[in-house]
Amino acid sequence: MTQTTRPNPLRDPMDRRIPRIAGPCALVMFGVTGDLATKKLMPAIYDLANRGLLPPGFALVGFARRDWATEDFAEVVHNAVKANARTPFREEVWKQLSEGIRFVAGELDDDAAFDRLKQTIQELDEARGTGGNHAFYLSIPPGLFPAVVGQLRSHGMSETTTSSWSRVVIEKPFGHDLRSAQELNEVVSTAFPSSSVFRIDHYLGKETVQNLLALRFANQMFEPVWNNNYVDHVQITMAEDIGIGGRAGYFDGIGAARDVIQNHLLQLLALTAMEEPTSFEARQLRAEKQKVLAAARPPERLDLYTARGRYAAAWAGGEKVGGYLDEPRIPPDSTTETYAAIRVDIDNRRWAGVPFYLRTGKRMPRRVTEIALGFKQAPHLPFAKTDTAELGYNALVLRIQPDEGVTLRFGAKVPGTQMEIREVNMDFAYGGSFTESSPEAYERLILDVLLGDPPLFPQHEEVELSWQILDPILDYWASLGTPPEDYEAGTWGPASADEMLARDGFAWRRP
Numbered sequence: 074m075t076q077t078t079r080p081n082p083l084r085d086p087m088d089r090r091i092p093r094i095a096g097p098c099a100l101v102m103f104g105v106t107g108d109l110a111t112k113k114l115m116p117a118i119y120d121l122a123n124r125g126l127l128p129p130g131f132a133l134v135g136f137a138r139r140d141w142a143t144e145d146f147a148e149v150v151h152n153a154v155k156a157n158a159r160t161p162f163r164e165e166v167w168k169q170l171s172e173g174i175r176f177v178a179g180e181l182d183d184d185a186a187f188d189r190l191k192q193t194i195q196e197l198d199e200a201r202g203t204g205g206n207h208a209f210y211l212s213i214p215p216g217l218f219p220a221v222v223g224q225l226r227s228h229g230m231s232e233t234t235t236s237s238w239s240r241v242v243i244e245k246p247f248g249h250d251l252r253s254a255q256e257l258n259e260v261v262s263t264a265f266p267s268s269s270v271f272r273i274d275h276y277l278g279k280e281t282v283q284n285l286l287a288l289r290f291a292n293q294m295f296e297p298v299w300n301n302n303y304v305d306h307v308q309i310t311m312a313e314d315i316g317i318g319g320r321a322g323y324f325d326g327i328g329a330a331r332d333v334i335q336n337h338l339l340q341l342l343a344l345t346a347m348e349e350p351t352s353f354e355a356r357q358l359r360a361e362k363q364k365v366l367a368a369a370r371p372p373e374r375l376d377l378y379t380a381r382g383r384y385a386a387a388w389a390g391g392e393k394v395g396g397y398l399d400e401p402r403i404p405p406d407s408t409t410e411t412y413a414a415i416r417v418d419i420d421n422r423r424w425a426g427v428p429f430y431l432r433t434g435k436r437m438p439r440r441v442t443e444i445a446l447g448f449k450q451a452p453h454l455p456f457a458k459t460d461t462a463e464l465g466y467n468a469l470v471l472r473i474q475p476d477e478g479v480t481l482r483f484g485a486k487v488p489g490t491q492m493e494i495r496e497v498n499m500d501f502a503y504g505g506s507f508t509e510s511s512p513e514a515y516e517r518l519i520l521d522v523l524l525g526d527p528p529l530f531p532q533h534e535e536v537e538l539s540w541q542i543l544d545p546i547l548d549y550w551a552s553l554g555t556p557p558e559d560y561e562a563g564t565w566g567p568a569s570a571d572e573m574l575a576r577d578g579f580a581w582r583r584p
């Protein structure tokens with residue numbers, strides 16, 4: 074008798090994709106002329122279409138204060154896709170996508186324009202079968218979030234029913250301090266229930282950040298040493314080698330700490346330090362992140378354990394670059410920091426006594442984001458002192474970008490007749506181990522929004538807890554009334570940041 078073998082969906086990569094194909098829906102984008110929409114969002118939508126992850130009737134609606142027809146907007150999308158998409162351009166994919174493109178012209182305070190928007194998405198529901206499912210992506214300056222949310226509510230576009238959904242996607246920054254974040258949340262929650270609000274922290278969409286969960290919880294060897302018995306400090310770095318570019322209007326007055334530490338770095342800290350969730354379902358994951366953020370606190374001595382800096386003119390990468398104050402549209406009396414470093418302590422059993430150092434800066438020597446766990450020295454070294462003179466500390470480094478992978482640093486014997494120990498690296502590189510290339514973070518996150526899959530989106534509670542950590546530091550810096558300390562462009566930040574770690578017997582990594 075022959076046995077019939079059923080295909081096993083878990084072994085067939087095509088079948089594994091099926092639950093990740095979005096259902097019928099339309100995505101409405103505000104801010105379509107902006108930098109983010111052009112470089113990331115429109116290309117990500119095309120890449121999703123190219124990977125077969127969007128439904129056949131998918132619709133993309135642009136809303137902007139431009140006197141454009143739908144064809145003009147379609148051309149803008151086409152150009153953005155050609156210039157910035159990750160996957161190859163295929164005419165048949167573009168044709169199908171472009172059939173669902175529409176444009177609505179109007180100002181954000183123009184009621185008639187929002188009436189037209191409503192009519193457009195209702196027509197798409199009929200023509201493209203989008204089924205009343207609409208996501209609204211606010212890729213606009215944060216000060217305009219309340220206006221758009223208010224318009225969506227008053228025009229009846231924010232309601233989720235038993236048969237259709239309405240979701241809002243909010244870009245960072247979510248507020249500029251705890252109070253403004255709470256106020257913004259009040260406005261948003263009058264229109265959308267919390268399950269319909271998707272706050273973007275694009276770091277969480279990165280493969281390497283999700284790999285942190287795989288590394289910690291899919292293996293037996295790391296978790297036993299992932300605590301204060303073995304780890305003596307943690308460094309989380311996000312360094313950029315560029316300056317503020319054309320983003321003076323956004324950056325000045327916000328600064329590095331609000332722009333990066335409040336969201337990306339504290340989210341990385343939460344994922345690094347949290348307990349194992351019972352599942353990766355949103356409620357469980359968020360509960361663990363919230364617990365650890367609630368246990369995290371700013372340093373008591375803000376003068377000793379925070380540092381802020383501002384890049385000054387110097388030679389960097391073989392060219393003379395101006396300082397922050399030389400950038401176009403930066404006022405001469407600006408006190409905005411382009412570098413921020415803080416120490417955070419976590420008051421729980423796992424991490425008591427282990428400082429977490431967070432730093433971010435512009436015009437650093439390299440673009441790099443990494444999480445580095447530094448381990449205690451072995452309790453006894455049965456070697457002559459000279460043998461281990463060049464031995465530093467063991468480290469596990471998660472390289473988030475650009476050179477994605479994991480490094481383990483440890484001491485090894487130098488070949489030769491005598492015992493001499495020096496540090497070596499053992500590397501895992503994504504590029505060397507997997508043939509698949511990593512999707513862009515925005516591909517993953519936009520798809521999650523369309524699928525209604527929320528684990529990678531921070532909830533309001535996490536946002537508030539992060540501001541609670543940062544607010545006292547920002548208040549302290551503001552109270553000083555002095556500009557940040559200068560550091561030369563192309564260096565690793567101000568001297569006070571080095572002193573901050575030296576005080577605890579550590580040094581910043583120079584990746």
Ligand SMILES: NC(=O)c1ccc[n+]([C@@H]2O[C@H](COP(=O)([O-])OP(=O)(O)OC[C@H]3O[C@@H](n4cnc5c(N)ncnc54)[C@H](OP(=O)(O)O)[C@@H]3O)[C@@H](O)[C@H]2O)c1
Nearest residue numbers: 104105106107108109110138181212213214215244245246
């Ligand atoms: N760029 C990034 O890499 C990045 C990264 C993370 C988060 N974000 C966030 O993403 C959002 C968009 O950033 P962006 O860099 O794309 O900004 P941007 O380049 O300044 O673009 C802003 C967009 O908003 C529109 N806009 C501005 N004022 C408006 C008004 N009064 N009425 C109607 N539309 C208005 C602009 O349209 P007009 O052309 O008509 O002015 C433009 O399309 C912001 O919340 C930002 O914080 C950006």
